[in-house]
Amino acid sequence: MKTTAKIALTSLLLPLAAGLAFAAPATENWDNHCTKCHGADGKGLTKVGKKLNLKDYTDAKVQADLKDEEMCKVINAGVMDKGKEKMKGYKDELSADEIKDLVAYIRKFKA
Ligand code: HEC
Secondary structure, eight states, rough: OOHHHHHHHHHHHHHHHHHHHHOHHHHHHHIIHHHHHHTTSSSSSSSSHHHOOOOOTTOOOHHHHHHHHHHHHHHHHHHEEETTTEEETTTTTTTTHHHHHHHHHHHHHHH
C-alpha cells in the first residue's frame, strides 16, 4: 500500500519536474541566447549589436512597428542577409512557448 502510494506520487511529480527542466523562463533564455547581440536592456548597444545596427527595443516607435507574428518568425527562423546569417534561428533550441514568452519579454523593454 505504501509503495503504491509512492509510485502514484512519483508518476504525478515526474512530468512536472520534466516540464520545469525543459521550459526555461524567458529571462534565462534572453540572458543565455540573446544578450550578446540585443543587450540585457534590449537596446542592442553591445559590440556586436552596434555592428549589426540592431533596433532599440525600449523605443516606443520600434515596438509599434514590430508585429508579434513577425518577431516569432524571426526568433524561429533567424535573419539572413544576402546569403549570410545575421541571426540564427532558435526553433531547434527553444519551444514554441519559450519563443512566445521571449516576444512578451521583448515587449516589456518598452520604456
Ligand atoms: C548574432 C546576434 C544576434 C543574436 C544572438 C540574436 N539576435 Fe535577434 N536579431 C539580430 C539581427 C542582426 C536582427 C535583424 C535586425 C535587422 O535586420 O534590423 C535581429 C532581429 C531580431 C528580431 C526581429 C525584430 C528586429 O529587431 O528586427 C527579434 C524579435 C529578435 N531578433 C529576437 C531575438 C531573440 C529573442 C534572441 C535570442 C533567442 C536573439 N534575437 C538573438 C541579431 C541577433
